Amino acid sequence: MTGSSFAAGGVAKGPFLPDVAVVGAGPIGLAIAWRCAVRGLRVAVHDPAPGSGAAHVAAGMLAPVAEAYFGEHELTGLLTASAARWPAFAAELTDAAGADLGYRTDGTLLVGLTADDLAEASRLWGYQQGLGLPVTPLRPSELRDREPALAPRVRGGALAATDHQVDPRRLLPALRIAAERAGVTLVPGAVRRLSDVAADVTVVAAGCGAAALTGLPVRPVKGQVLRLRAPGGGAPGFRHVIRGYADGEHVYLVPRDSGEVVVGATVEERADLVVSAGAVLRLLRAAVDLMPELVEYDLVETLAGRRPGTPDNAPILGPLPGRPDVLAATGHHRHGIVLTPVTADLIADLIVTGRPDPLLAPFTPDRFGPVPAGVTSGRQQPTAEEESWN
Amino acid sequence: MTGSSFAAGGVAKGPFLPDVAVVGAGPIGLAIAWRCAVRGLRVAVHDPAPGSGAAHVAAGMLAPVAEAYFGEHELTGLLTASAARWPAFAAELTDAAGADLGYRTDGTLLVGLTADDLAEASRLWGYQQGLGLPVTPLRPSELRDREPALAPRVRGGALAATDHQVDPRRLLPALRIAAERAGVTLVPGAVRRLSDVAADVTVVAAGCGAAALTGLPVRPVKGQVLRLRAPGGGAPGFRHVIRGYADGEHVYLVPRDSGEVVVGATVEERADLVVSAGAVLRLLRAAVDLMPELVEYDLVETLAGRRPGTPDNAPILGPLPGRPDVLAATGHHRHGIVLTPVTADLIADLIVTGRPDPLLAPFTPDRFGPVPAGVTSGRQQPTAEEESWN
Numbered sequence: 001m002t003g004s005s006f007a008a009g010g011v012a013k014g015p016f017l018p019d020v021a022v023v024g025a026g027p028i029g030l031a032i033a034w035r036c037a038v039r040g041l042r043v044a045v046h047d048p049a050p051g052s053g054a055a056h057v058a059a060g061m062l063a064p065v066a067e068a069y070f071g072e073h074e075l076t077g078l079l080t081a082s083a084a085r086w087p088a089f090a091a092e093l094t095d096a097a098g099a100d101l102g103y104r105t106d107g108t109l110l111v112g113l114t115a116d117d118l119a120e121a122s123r124l125w126g127y128q129q130g131l132g133l134p135v136t137p138l139r140p141s142e143l144r145d146r147e148p149a150l151a152p153r154v155r156g157g158a159l160a161a162t163d164h165q166v167d168p169r170r171l172l173p174a175l176r177i178a179a180e181r182a183g184v185t186l187v188p189g190a191v192r193r194l195s196d197v198a199a200d201v202t203v204v205a206a207g208c209g210a211a212a213l214t215g216l217p218v219r220p221v222k223g224q225v226l227r228l229r230a231p232g233g234g235a236p237g238f239r240h241v242i243r244g245y246a247d248g249e250h251v252y253l254v255p256r257d258s259g260e261v262v263v264g265a266t267v268e269e270r271a272d273l274v275v276s277a278g279a280v281l282r283l284l285r286a287a288v289d290l291m292p293e294l295v296e297y298d299l300v301e302t303l304a305g306r307r308p309g310t311p312d313n314a315p316i317l318g319p320l321p322g323r324p325d326v327l328a329a330t331g332h333h334r335h336g337i338v339l340t341p342v343t344a345d346l347i348a349d350l351i352v353t354g355r356p357d358p359l360l361a362p363f364t365p366d367r368f369g370p371v372p373a374g375v376t377s378g379r380q381q382p383t384a385e386e387e388s389w390n
Numbered sequence: 391m392t393g394s395s396f397a398a399g400g401v402a403k404g405p406f407l408p409d410v411a412v413v414g415a416g417p418i419g420l421a422i423a424w425r426c427a428v429r430g431l432r433v434a435v436h437d438p439a440p441g442s443g444a445a446h447v448a449a450g451m452l453a454p455v456a457e458a459y460f461g462e463h464e465l466t467g468l469l470t471a472s473a474a475r476w477p478a479f480a481a482e483l484t485d486a487a488g489a490d491l492g493y494r495t496d497g498t499l500l501v502g503l504t505a506d507d508l509a510e511a512s513r514l515w516g517y518q519q520g521l522g523l524p525v526t527p528l529r530p531s532e533l534r535d536r537e538p539a540l541a542p543r544v545r546g547g548a549l550a551a552t553d554h555q556v557d558p559r560r561l562l563p564a565l566r567i568a569a570e571r572a573g574v575t576l577v578p579g580a581v582r583r584l585s586d587v588a589a590d591v592t593v594v595a596a597g598c599g600a601a602a603l604t605g606l607p608v609r610p611v612k613g614q615v616l617r618l619r620a621p622g623g624g625a626p627g628f629r630h631v632i633r634g635y636a637d638g639e640h641v642y643l644v645p646r647d648s649g650e651v652v653v654g655a656t657v658e659e660r661a662d663l664v665v666s667a668g669a670v671l672r673l674l675r676a677a678v679d680l681m682p683e684l685v686e687y688d689l690v691e692t693l694a695g696r697r698p699g700t701p702d703n704a705p706i707l708g709p710l711p712g713r714p715d716v717l718a719a720t721g722h723h724r725h726g727i728v729l730t731p732v733t734a735d736l737i738a739d740l741i742v743t744g745r746p747d748p749l750l751a752p753f754t755p756d757r758f759g760p761v762p763a764g765v766t767s768g769r770q771q772p773t774a775e776e777e778s779w780n
């Protein structure tokens with residue numbers, strides 16, 4: 001592949017031809033770029049607005065246990081493998097970037113507000129325990145011993161002590177600093193087709209934008225998220241991540257040292273970024289039902305993002321069918337932050353060694369069959385909708 | 391009074407010495423200035439940030455009937471007198487400014503969600519009817535004939551056909567245009583004491599800031615307000631202003647042609663401008679209880695403002711005790727928009743004729759006794775808190 005084959009819109013012409021071009025400067029793209037650069041590769045990351053995607057909205061829960069759902073056994077394995085890499089990954093990144101990630105290991109409390117909520121939650125915990133995952137049921141008194149701010153009427157819960165958290169709004173700039181310090185070049189400007197970039201290997205880490213670039217079945221799944229702030233500048237009145245069922249509503253509360261509490265999230269099969277009155281009402285009501293003191297918190301942000309969803313809720317990791325030089329690293333859906341270390345390491349290893357780690361086997365792009373004709377040849381014209389991925 | 395008496399911080403020195411200096415460029419101050427200028431007076435309005443006060447947050451209900459509360463007979467008379475002036479005032483201002491005010495005469499529906507809500511509301515309507523005000527009780531079916539989007543479980547209501555609305559965010563720029571076209575000068579910069587301005591007559595229309603300038607008992611009363619928007623760019627699914635009681639919560643819904651719906655408002659005895667999770671939850675819950683389709687609306691703004699409250703909830707209109715050259719026009723609390731025409735006309739008339747209209751008698755500053763020594767002499771030093779009025 002040489003510079004002469006580039007389309008007119010190409011942005012990587014000239015004397016610098018990278019080994020790896022990464023499309024998308026979210027956490028997945030930046031972490032892959034960093035890991036590749038550390039391994040000695042020349043890397044360019046293309047994004048018109050780095051860090052403006054789903055990760056900016058995300059809460060940053062690292063929760064393979066609480067996110068282990070029925071029928072998603074292979075995904076659970078990947079989540080667990082990635083969560084196990086998080087402590088070392090966080091330490092290395094903190095050191096490389098000289099920045100605090102807001103990485104916290106206080107654990108997660110799973111709670112059910114009503115008897116019905118508890119019954120629904122318990123069914124899932126039973127499944128998770130059956131997988132050998134560390135979920136410890138707790139009586140209401142034990143819950144409130146750990147978090148006195150929980151509503152007195154919470155009927156029961158469980159502790160997932162190994163489900164941690166990181167602050168995506170600290171993670172993103174840290175990854176960018178680490179990548180740039182390792183020699184990665186950030187290239188502004190939208191990538192509208194694969195032929196817009198030039199490198200020996202192209203990694204498509206463009207979240208929902210991967211659909212237009214690759215034809216892969218990635219669809220936007222809207223999520224609305226609130227950010228509260230403890231009054232008076234102090235820390236929130238609780239330390240654990242709280243994941244609850246409140247009168248049938250699922251909600252999570254993620255406390256940060258800064259005083260911020262992230263409240264999320266809706267899961268909606270639509271692509272707009274509008275904040276709706278109904279979603280804010282549902283999230284606030286469930287949050288306050290579980291933790292009454294939140295009525296006194298400031299409401300400082302309401303925001304919507306688009307998760308890159310896939311037909312089986314699992315990410316898409318590996319070469320496109322018929323294009324061994326184009327690797328997908330997308331479709332992370334609700335799991336982009338927790339899956340960042342394992343995605344970055346396995347994709348970087350694949351590029352360096354040419355051999356896929358067995359962990360990747362269930363997540364290759366070819367599990368969805370051949371991609372549409374024309375997509376991988378670079379002749380595809382994006383629609384207005386597709387152009388909006390960034 | 392001559393230029394030589396001005397303090398060092400004075401901003402009106404030089405050849406132009408106005409007849410009237412107005413402190414505060416909210417609707418009250420701007421309307422007084424406009425009315426004075428139309429009567430041939432030279433007017434300067436002082437404000438570091440015109441239009442940034444309570445009116446920017448206000449919904450703009452012109453509701454002397456729905457706002458006629460027990461024990462506020464004299465205020466009700468002033469509200470009614472001002473509302474009667476609104477049609478001519480709106481027509482004249484629309485013409486003078488060449489701008490649409492969003493003035494609408496669709497009327498107001500008063501509704502009670504539960505039997506308890508209806509009982510509480512009915513007691514007030516009975517009082518209002520006893521005053522001869524036009525309140526017409528309606529059965530649930532009659533309510534829904536007028537507004538099919540009301541919740542089916544609304545237990546009853548009433549029509550206040552003469553309670554109208556205007557858009558304060560259109561009113562403010564229109565008043566500024568009309569005032570400037572009539573020759574009014576807007577002077578930027580904060581006024582920290584009365585001696586900072588120079589004119590034959592000074593009008594203090596500084597909202598909550600009047601307390602620091604005059605010593606009058608004006609206190610901030612916080613109000614939190616939401617703005618929703620009908621989805622798809624259309625108009626809201628209802629035409630009337632809705633004022634409701636929903637499980638003990640008072641809420642109003644003000645629909646605009648633009649698609650906006652204003653949802654308000656809390657009444658809180660505090661001065662901060664923080665938006666709280668609890669207030670947003672209460673307002674959204676009550677709004678959706680009364681008008682379920684609002685769950686589908688966008689939540690486009692959450693905002694808090696400070697109303698200038700007084701000990702008897704009535705405005706303060708007229709000369710300060712011992713200072714016939716300083717007129718107060720403040721303390722309008724929840725009624726600043728509806729009271730704008732009568733305030734502007736009566737204060738302008740007082741300045742021109744020297745004779746107070748009998749309507750002003752119940753609202754003079756001296757009803758609170760003498761103001762503190764030092765205030766009216768201009769020697770007072772403002773505190774940091776007081777400086778924040780603008």
